[in-house]
Amino acid sequence: MSLVLEGFLNTVALTLLSFAGALLVGLLVAVLRVVPVPLLRGVGAVYVEVWRNIPLLAWLVLFVFGLPEVGVKMPLFWTAFTAIALYEAAFVAEALRSGVNSVASGQGEAARALGLSFRQSLRHVILPQASKRVVQPLANIAIALTMATALAGVVGVVDMTRAAQRINLELAQPLLVFTGVGLCYLVMAAGIGFGARVLERRLA
């Protein structure tokens, strides 16, 4: 029973922490991608293309087994957190960028005409309008991230899926065990979807 709880808590913690990390890094990358400085825009584009075009499982294996080879050894949970957060940040950045781009260009021009700086126009004119439009795309990413945490089980983290496999090894009842685990993921994902609807209504 304690194994089930450990797995569930690890999955929840990994989901919440990784998504928080992904939001932070993703916001930074999204800003890089829309600033009027070509070099910074290039840096943002390279980040997105490198991170999202390599499978998460490959990143996890590289981080867990590759980093110690160059002298960086973190606990497995934090290694998995770092890899998942940096990977999902690329998707978050693109969702945020498309949100910003969805604001009519006239809005930005009007802000500049009023004498607002780039930062001011982003903060007071663009982002308030963009934020409502990115809620659903971000919820999609959060749900995908929840499911992706199961990959951490492959590199030694005892998440919900790994715990289920360990239990099934003894019980030999895969249909029962994995239906139960599936329901847990369903509840988590439904919670994210519900939260997104509430948030969207608030921002409207």
Add this chain to the structure above:
Amino acid sequence: MGRLFVAAVLLFVAGCAGGEGAVPGGSKIDALLAKAPVYAGQVTPGSAVDRIKKRGELIIGGSQDAPLLSQLDPISGELTGFDAYLGKLLAQYIVGKPSTELLSATSETREPLLANGTVDVIIQTYTITPQRAERVAFAGPYYQSGQSIAVRKGTSGIGKPADLAGRTVIVGANTPGVKAVQDAAPTAKILEFGSDPECLTALKQGRGEAYVQDQAILVADASKDSELQLVGEPFTEDPYGIGIKHGDAEFTKFVNDWLREIGKSGLWQEVWKQTIGTVVTGDAPAPPAIAS
């Protein structure tokens, strides 16, 4: 970033090179097949044997990545190892030719694959346990294995299974090692990785203090890696059985008769010598007594 990639590539290459050395060539099966028996008795219409004969192929649930047991040789495309060869010999016995199809099974899919008839048999280091025997029928045991402990050379304080208490122990995901460690040292922290090379790398990088795995696999690892040291003798007895659809007593008896026959004729020992015997020194052990 560059160094990271180099490290990862080296890791991958090391893993590949390691696996190849442990696997005997694909042609060994031909010598075994020449001595293999073919069933000549009565076949009940509609039975499992009848179905397999008519299909002309034995469908096996197993692995492609278990060194010495069931590993796909990337060069010849042949499946090699103890479990793999037994599968070929069983197909020869039923169909008259060694035609098998391997479906990759995992510990989550084995029981359903048998129950819904997707595979005829599971030959995959499938330890016979009372819980499993309630959902599947087991022929055999066909092999008696045991879990052993390996450590980095120079590690002190680990001399017996009880010494694992309170330590971090690496085990192969979904292997009998998980339960073996839980039973021998309940306070040990278990760390699972998917494959043997990953477990070895994790041990060497200090993710855990010991690595518990099937003795044959550890012996093979230690023969290639001077950093690795085995501690004591195997501390568990894992009887591997051939998984069969639950309730099919006729087919279970059929496979048991075949196991007895190849045990008596010495073919079982030949298979052992060609596979596990290439890394474990000494003569082939006696095949385990068939339960019923």
